[in-house]
Amino acid sequence: MQFMNPTSSQREQIRLSTLRYCDAADQFGLAAPLLLQFIRSEGHRQLNRQQIEAEISYLCDKGLLTPVPKEISPENSLWRITAAGRDFLAKLNPNDA
Amino acid sequence: MSTTESPAIGSLDSLPEAQRTELANWLFEKKSSDLAAVKCCLKLWNIAVTVDAMKDFRARARGLWNQTRNLQSLKSGAATARVFQKQITDHPAEFFDILFQASGQAVFELSLNSRDKEAIKLIHDHLRLLLSKRKDDRDERRYAITREKWEFDASEACLKQLPELKVISDEPQLSFKEKIRQIRLKLFGSAT
Numbered sequence: 001m002q003f004m005n006p007t008s009s010q011r012e013q014i015r016l017s018t019l020r021y022c023d024a025a026d027q028f029g030l031a032a033p034l035l036l037q038f039i040r041s042e043g044h045r046q047l048n049r050q051q052i053e054a055e056i057s058y059l060c061d062k063g064l065l066t067p068v069p070k071e072i073s074p075e076n077s078l079w080r081i082t083a084a085g086r087d088f089l090a091k092l093n094p095n096d097a
Numbered sequence: 098m099s100t101t102e103s104p105a106i107g108s109l110d111s112l113p114e115a116q117r118t119e120l121a122n123w124l125f126e127k128k129s130s131d132l133a134a135v136k137c138c139l140k141l142w143n144i145a146v147t148v149d150a151m152k153d154f155r156a157r158a159r160g161l162w163n164q165t166r167n168l169q170s171l172k173s174g175a176a177t178a179r180v181f182q183k184q185i186t187d188h189p190a191e192f193f194d195i196l197f198q199a200s201g202q203a204v205f206e207l208s209l210n211s212r213d214k215e216a217i218k219l220i221h222d223h224l225r226l227l228l229s230k231r232k233d234d235r236d237e238r239r240y241a242i243t244r245e246k247w248e249f250d251a252s253e254a255c256l257k258q259l260p261e262l263k264v265i266s267d268e269p270q271l272s273f274k275e276k277i278r279q280i281r282l283k284l285f286g287s288a289t
Binding site (some may be wrong): 021026 | 159160161163164167168170172174175178179
């Protein structure tokens with residue numbers, strides 16, 4: 001099945017959702033497969049692992065997400081929101097603070 | 098709103114936030130059909146919409162509904178994890194009890210929120226684990242009582258045979274190992 005690339009607005013939605021989920025998971029962080037499952041449940045059904053990882057990398061490059069240091073199985077990366085990521089969400093939804 | 102007025106032909110998107118949330122609740126939480134939701138809109142709010150409009154609303158509302166649910170579940174999971182982490186840090190010796198309590202809570206919540214086969218299997222598994230843990234707890238109490246009784250009996254036997262034990266202890270020809278063997282023979286009748 002040929003997968004269509006998300007539009008820029010869909011991509012923005014995916015990035016925002018990723019940040020919100022990581023914010024909800026607090027310091028514990030979330031793995032890419034779980035994030036993928038959550039975001040697919042929002043309607044982005046054709047999103048694949050590579051694409052969510054690309055969006056995670058984008059958010060990391062922006063300083064909004066960071067990997068959680070793990071002693072055991074570091075290859076199964078977890079991602080948590082940074083202070084900059086929280087500030088970004090707070091600016092987006094000032095009433096939630 | 099009076100039900101004697103003729104129904105407003107409206108778009109569901111123009112509904113206030115609270116009504117849209119209630120409508121999403123009918124569709125996703127109560128799993129109402131599109132037709133049933135259309136009837137509810139007419140009956141409760143006097144708004145006439147087509148089944149197709151309801152279908153369209155369902156498709157668009159599902160993403161937000163799922164996101165809200167996912168976020169709630171993550172927040173509650175993170176809150177439990179924080180409590181769990183603090184308990185483990187404060188009481189490391191009670192690790193197993195705390196872990197058991199946390200897994201029991203997770204299964205309980207699952208049993209409230211889900212009725213699928215996998216959830217029921219998990220509940221059964223945890224119930225089995227609970228029964229087995231109760232048996233372990235009973236065994237542990239029994240062992241503690243047995244040990245207490247044994248310690249009492251051993252102390253009593255030592256006291257009764259103290260002079261003979263002292264003779265063995267003071268015997269310079271015997272090695273430490275041999276003294277222990279003879280004391281065990283004296284107290285318990287065997288040294289195997």
